[in-house]
Amino acid sequence: MKLSTPEFRAMQSIPRKLGQRFFEMPIFRQMGLDLQNKDVLEIGCGSGYGASLLNQLxxxxYIGLDVMVEQVELAGKNYPQFQFLIQDAEDLSQFADESKDAVIIFGVLHHIPNWRKAIEEITRVLKPNGRLFLEEPRGVDIKFFDSIFRWGHPDTDFGLKALDEHLSIQGLKIVNKRWTPLLTMYHVRKINSVKTV
Ligand SMILES: C[S@@+](CC[C@H](N)C(=O)[O-])C[C@H]1O[C@@H](n2cnc3c(N)ncnc32)[C@H](O)[C@@H]1O
Known part of the structure; x- marks a missing residue:
């Protein structure tokens, strides 16, 4: 879903970039993020700063996609060397089954009304043994943030317990998970081939 204006502004801010560069990426790296020679899809790429960090690996x-036209236009302007698409993560039909080694998400599922469908699509496009690195806030923190900053997140049933359950239903195994004050970070592995399930 499209971001509210205050959240859109916050996503372009220097503190957001510093957090992504000096906090989130190093934790993903410690958790096993390795993209060398991998086919990578970033969901909810925003204005492309994640692309610049991921491509250092x-x-x-690399393809970054986002549902919000304004974000993808900015990403294309900021980083013309990388590929970005306007696309809803609930429909990844333009990507073949088992075509990606890694899918990366920096705080996006809690914006997607049918986030379970997005996970199903990610599972389909991941190769067996492919990796999903994702970070999301807890449901309670989203509500707290909205009460202070009025970011107006969509009212979905997203929560980390429901996320863990849906990952498991999809045959995605949590390799490790790290709680941090604002975000919980996951390294997830696809166990089975969709073709054999
Ligand atoms: C909180 S922002 C995070 C942006 C960026 N990943 C970052 O960490 O700065 C969430 C992003 O998800 C995008 N988004 C929301 N719903 C989406 C959907 N259904 N499919 C793809 N992207 C979506 C928004 O447009 C926004 O750019």
């Missing part, structure tokens, strides 16, 4: 290919 030398993937074979």
């Amino acid at each position: 030398q993937p074979k290919s």
Whole structure:
């Protein structure tokens, strides 16, 4: 879902970039993020700062997608060397089954009304043994944030317990999970081939 104006502004801010660069990326790296020679899809790429960080890890290919036209236009302007698409994560049909080694999400599922469908699509496009690195806030923190900053997150049933359950239903195994004050970070592995399930 489109971001509210205050959240859109916050996502372009220097503190957001510093957090992504000096906090979230190093934790993902400690948790096992390795993209060298990998086919990578970033969901909810925003204005492209994540793309610049992820591409430092030398993937074979990188595509960032986001549902919000304004974000993708900014991403294309900021980082013309990378590929970005306007696309809803609930429908990844333009990507073949088992075509991606890694999918990365920096705080996006809690914005998607049918976030379970997005996970199902991610599972489909991941290769067996492919990795999903994701970070999301807890439901209670989203409500707290909205009460102070009026970001107006969509009213979904997203929560970390429901997320863990849905990952498991999809045959995605949590390799490790790290709680931090604002975000919980996951390294997830796809166990089975969709073709054999
Ligand atoms: C909280 S922002 C995070 C942006 C960026 N990943 C970052 O960490 O700065 C959430 C992003 O998810 C995008 N988004 C929301 N719903 C989406 C959907 N259904 N499919 C793809 N992207 C979506 C928003 O447009 C926004 O750019």
